[in-house]
Amino acid sequence: MSRNTTDKTGIVAAQAALPAKISRTAYNAQKKRRSLMIASASTLTVVALIYVLVPLAPGWERVKNSFFNWEVLVRTFPKLLDAFLIDVMIFAWCAPAIAIWGLVIALCRDARSPALFPLRVFATVYNDVFRGVPVILVIYLIGFGIPGLGLSRTWSNPYIWGSLALILSYSAYVAEVYRAGIESIHESQRSAAKSLGLSHWHTMRHVILPQAIRRVVPANMNNFISLQKDVALVSFIGPVELLRQAGVEKSLLANFTPYVGAAIIFLSVTIPATRFADHLIARQNRERG
Amino acid sequence: MSQKILTLAGIIITASILPVTSAQAAGECATGKTLEEGVLTIATGNPAYFPWVIDNEPAGGKGFEAAVAYAVAAQMGFEAEKVEWTSSSFDQAIQPGQKNFDFNLQQFSITEDREKIVDFSIPYYTSALAVIVRQPTIDAGVQPTLESLKSLTWGADANTTATPVIQELIAPESDPLLYDDTINVIEAMNANQIDATLLDLPVALYQAGAVMNDGVVLGQFAADESTSPDHFGLLMEEGNPIKACVDAALTALIDSGELAQIEAQWLQQATDVPMIR
Amino acid sequence: MRPQPKIELNDVRKSFGDLEVIKGVNLSVHRGELVCLIGSSGSGKSTLLRCLNLLEPIDEGEILLDGYDISHPMLDPQPIRQRIGLVFQSFNLFPHMNAFENVMLAPRLNKKISRAVLTPKIEALFERFELKDRMTHYPDQLSGGQQQRVAIVRAMAMEPEIMLFDEITSALDPELVSEVLDVVRQLKSEGMTLVLATHEMNFARDAADKVCFLDKGVIVEEGTPDQIFQNPSEPRTRAFLRSVL
Numbered sequence: 001m002s003r004n005t006t007d008k009t010g011i012v013a014a015q016a017a018l019p020a021k022i023s024r025t026a027y028n029a030q031k032k033r034r035s036l037m038i039a040s041a042s043t044l045t046v047v048a049l050i051y052v053l054v055p056l057a058p059g060w061e062r063v064k065n066s067f068f069n070w071e072v073l074v075r076t077f078p079k080l081l082d083a084f085l086i087d088v089m090i091f092a093w094c095a096p097a098i099a100i101w102g103l104v105i106a107l108c109r110d111a112r113s114p115a116l117f118p119l120r121v122f123a124t125v126y127n128d129v130f131r132g133v134p135v136i137l138v139i140y141l142i143g144f145g146i147p148g149l150g151l152s153r154t155w156s157n158p159y160i161w162g163s164l165a166l167i168l169s170y171s172a173y174v175a176e177v178y179r180a181g182i183e184s185i186h187e188s189q190r191s192a193a194k195s196l197g198l199s200h201w202h203t204m205r206h207v208i209l210p211q212a213i214r215r216v217v218p219a220n221m222n223n224f225i226s227l228q229k230d231v232a233l234v235s236f237i238g239p240v241e242l243l244r245q246a247g248v249e250k251s252l253l254a255n256f257t258p259y260v261g262a263a264i265i266f267l268s269v270t271i272p273a274t275r276f277a278d279h280l281i282a283r284q285n286r287e288r289g
Numbered sequence: 290m291s292q293k294i295l296t297l298a299g300i301i302i303t304a305s306i307l308p309v310t311s312a313q314a315a316g317e318c319a320t321g322k323t324l325e326e327g328v329l330t331i332a333t334g335n336p337a338y339f340p341w342v343i344d345n346e347p348a349g350g351k352g353f354e355a356a357v358a359y360a361v362a363a364q365m366g367f368e369a370e371k372v373e374w375t376s377s378s379f380d381q382a383i384q385p386g387q388k389n390f391d392f393n394l395q396q397f398s399i400t401e402d403r404e405k406i407v408d409f410s411i412p413y414y415t416s417a418l419a420v421i422v423r424q425p426t427i428d429a430g431v432q433p434t435l436e437s438l439k440s441l442t443w444g445a446d447a448n449t450t451a452t453p454v455i456q457e458l459i460a461p462e463s464d465p466l467l468y469d470d471t472i473n474v475i476e477a478m479n480a481n482q483i484d485a486t487l488l489d490l491p492v493a494l495y496q497a498g499a500v501m502n503d504g505v506v507l508g509q510f511a512a513d514e515s516t517s518p519d520h521f522g523l524l525m526e527e528g529n530p531i532k533a534c535v536d537a538a539l540t541a542l543i544d545s546g547e548l549a550q551i552e553a554q555w556l557q558q559a560t561d562v563p564m565i566r
Numbered sequence: 567m568r569p570q571p572k573i574e575l576n577d578v579r580k581s582f583g584d585l586e587v588i589k590g591v592n593l594s595v596h597r598g599e600l601v602c603l604i605g606s607s608g609s610g611k612s613t614l615l616r617c618l619n620l621l622e623p624i625d626e627g628e629i630l631l632d633g634y635d636i637s638h639p640m641l642d643p644q645p646i647r648q649r650i651g652l653v654f655q656s657f658n659l660f661p662h663m664n665a666f667e668n669v670m671l672a673p674r675l676n677k678k679i680s681r682a683v684l685t686p687k688i689e690a691l692f693e694r695f696e697l698k699d700r701m702t703h704y705p706d707q708l709s710g711g712q713q714q715r716v717a718i719v720r721a722m723a724m725e726p727e728i729m730l731f732d733e734i735t736s737a738l739d740p741e742l743v744s745e746v747l748d749v750v751r752q753l754k755s756e757g758m759t760l761v762l763a764t765h766e767m768n769f770a771r772d773a774a775d776k777v778c779f780l781d782k783g784v785i786v787e788e789g790t791p792d793q794i795f796q797n798p799s800e801p802r803t804r805a806f807l808r809s810v811l
Contacts, residue, residue, distance in 0.1 A: 062385035063385045065385065066406060144482075147482055150481070153442070156480055188654065188658045191654070192654065192659075194621055195647055195654075195721075196647070196676075196721070197648030197672060198675060207660055237468070237482070240447075240465070244447055244467050247447050247467075248467060251447065251448045252453065254407055255383070255406055
């Protein structure tokens with residue numbers, strides 16, 4: 001007791017200044033309400049400042065006319081939506097192909113038997129090359145190069161080769177994610193399966209992969225969200241999808257608003273998808289924690 | 290002092306070639322209206338292509354647009370040394386805010402919609418649109434008729450007004466494929482992904498003659514027959530006061546016949562390209 | 567003459583890199599025997615069990631199962647492992663499968679028996695080990711003791727001839743230890759051949775037929791529980807027992 005009398009930290013004095021007794025729950029609830037109010041107020045202030053200050057800039061009218069032109073947006077939006085169907089279509093057949101081919105590559109990289117060494121080399125080189133080369137270059141090379149070898153019209157279709165380019169590129173990224181998942185499964189799971197006399201393939205198929213794939217779903221969601229945007233790159237070899245349609249409208253109207261329209265359409269898909277991936281990650285962290 | 294003498298000499302020479310107009314007046318017109326006083330800053334694409342600019346060197350004055358730019362500048366009272374070149378993409382040309390050029394020429398087609406965002410001079414060239422195909426397509430029996438063109442697979446440069454012309458004038462059975470530039474369009478044709486494309490006639494002649502192995506200019510739409518004739522204008526910032534001077538200079542060049550001369554010098558005349566019916 | 571041992575180790579050696587972990591072990595286990603391996607952590611008990619299950623290839627010596635050398639490097643270890651069950655300290659159940667699926671996986675894949683034929687057999691197995699009400703539970707819904715019992719059932723489902731237990735109670739809360747050891751007793755009473763690496767000295771004293779004390783990769787002393795716990799002849803054994811009892 002006597003040691004406290006010096007009150008070096010000032011805690012005695014501080015305590016004396018506090019109200020005698022308050023309910024902790026009531027205090028915590030009040031504190032929570034207060035933080036919520038502060039957050040809302042500061043957000044509103046920032047939005048209000050942007051809303052008031054930006055239009056004061058001397059060039060605002062021109063910027064508004066070029067980027068946020070309501071009339072242009074209304075005029076071009078239906079065409080943009082139409083073109084977006086092409087993106088959806090390309091995504092719809094590329095995504096499953098990437099999921100499968102990526103898995104094949106990941107399994108090749110994991111091949112342990114010496115007889116399968118060439119597969120491992122192939123998968124390693126594959127991943128190095130396709131992750132190192134910009135997607136757009138792959139699209140040009142495959143999209144113009146392969147049909148240029150002299151294929152018939154049906155087989156020189158840019159949709160086929162553009163999609164193949166996306167599949168080849170994205171599979172490399174997805175394969176790395178799978179591989180990280182496979183490696184994250186504790187060695188003891190392999191030991192347990194082995195001790196039961198399961199073959200390498202059965203161990204992979206029934207024990208490792210089901211756990212690994214589930215574990216990397218959020219990471220792969222992010223890959224597929226960026227695929228959703230990169231589908232637009234196929235437009236470089238011809239297909240008139242959303243981004244290209246926006247470019248055409250931009251060029252004809254000398255106005256960037258169609259790009260803003262395209263952004264709105266992309267965001268309306270990517271934002272919910274990103275939130276969903278975040279939600280999955282959060283849930284997984286809770287489960288593991 | 291010597292500068293003034295040179296300017297005077299320039300005026301005398303110009304005046305002797307073009308007795309109708311007074312370059313002196315045009316020079317005064319641009320005073321205080323250029324980005325940099327006494328200098329005319331002109332933008333074009335990088336790269337700029339044949340036959341508009343030869344060797345991607347507009348300062349050489351060779352190529353149709355390079356020659357037009359110097360003729361306009363001279364008409365406005367700027368000597369060749371007082372012309373500054375800068376490069377600009379299509380998007381840079383139409384972005385809002387300060388421009389880094391007094392005028393910009395890279396085959397910009399004048400359209401009503403574009404006029405809302407930027408200013409155009411009066412046209413300095415009206416191009417016929419021409420159809421390019423490869424020899425195998427000719428061998429397959431395609432004819433320079435609208436009917437025959439409908440069944441082809443079309444491609445075009447997405448940044449040009451060729452797209453609406455294909456869709457409205459030809460209305461092909463399958464949707465056209467669009468590309469970033471003419472090079473990609475030609476590449477797609479070589480890859481047998483498209484049968485035909487629509488280019489400005491001078492470009493078409495060049496591509497078919499010098500670039501492609503088996504390219505053929507199948508036919509042309511007469512410049513004034515097409516539903517949306519391709520008039521090229523010099524592009525300027527919206528409301529740029531220099532527009533009046535540029536227009537005056539162009540009018541003078543047209544009236545004097547100099548513009549027609551430049552066109553004859555740099556743009557191959559297609560005498561044997563059939564009209565599409 | 568004694569009958570042929572169920573399993574016999576002759577001068578087994580195993581190194582990891584430069585570190586020799588098993589330095590010449592000789593051991594025989596007879597049919598229906600319960601052998602306990604005791605010794606401090608790092609004495610080589612776990613490694614020895616993993617070698618017995620062929621999870622680790624041995625460097626020298628031989629492992630005989632019914633007189634046949636199963637450690638021969640040219641043999642495919644996979645079918646042999648099916649005859650030797652191994653249960654781990656950390657259970658190692660497959661978390662994405664419920665208890666029933668965990669148990670059914672190996673017989674279904676290895677013996678290529680259909681689910682329909684297997685189901686009653688496996689249900690009977692759960693019944694036998696009093697886990698019937700836990701069949702549809704996932705590992706994370708089971709207590710540690712229940713998980714370890716399911717792991718034992720899973721190994722038993724392959725109908726092995728020997729069961730190896732690698733410190734199966736070390737990861738359990740003290741109150742859950744006995745339910746797992748009861749299962750081991752049950753297996754012994756049913757005539758299974760058992761090898762346990764364990765820290766449960768009381769269990770070893772009560773239930774084992776033979777106790778082996780390992781230190782630094784060699785069996786220092788082996789004998790009946792009475793010999794080892796009452797009259798150890800080696801000073802190292804005495805020192806170890808003093809430290810744990």
